[in-house]
Amino acid sequence: MKYIFLIGSYLLAFSINLMPSIKHPDSDIDILNSLVTILFMVLLLTYSKKGSRILKTFSMFGVISGVIVFVITTFEHDMIGNGILDVIASIQYPFYLIFITPLFGGNILFDLSYGSYSLLMSLFYGAVFVLTTVDSKKI
Numbered sequence: 001m002k003y004i005f006l007i008g009s010y011l012l013a014f015s016i017n018l019m020p021s022i023k024h025p026d027s028d029i030d031i032l033n034s035l036v037t038i039l040f041m042v043l044l045l046t047y048s049k050k051g052s053r054i055l056k057t058f059s060m061f062g063v064i065s066g067v068i069v070f071v072i073t074t075f076e077h078d079m080i081g082n083g084i085l086d087v088i089a090s091i092q093y094p095f096y097l098i099f100i101t102p103l104f105g106g107n108i109l110f111d112l113s114y115g116s117y118s119l120l121m122s123l124f125y126g127a128v129f130v131l132t133t134v135d136s137k138k139i
Contacts, residue, residue: 100117
């Protein structure tokens with residue numbers, strides 16, 4: 001119950017950023033996409049100061065997913081045609097949808113490919129992980 005605003009902002013950011021993130025670069029990202037992304041990022045950073053184990057796990061998977069999507073998109077053109085490598089390449093899509101899509105409105109500033117933007121967002125999730133892990137009383 002204490003994470004209701006964070007979950008609501010995640011669902012809002014996911015639903016508004018879904019189509020632009022799937023159709024990028026063919027569709028445009030507008031200010032609404034950026035606003036819901038900023039809302040989700042601010043709430044994620046705010047809740048990270050509470051040191052929740054759930055948020056720590058979520059941000060750790062966010063870091064891993066950003067790196068996975070980046071690595072797979074980097075080598076994707078070499079993987080086409082091989083059945084086993086195609087299966088490995090398809091692993092990136094759930095990670096991309098779950099962790100990168102809610103933050104995709106921020107790509108209006110950078111206009112990066114989805115692989116590069118995923119790596120950038122893994123840095124954001126890394127910052128959330130550090131903020132969740134570090135005890136604020138020790139600083």
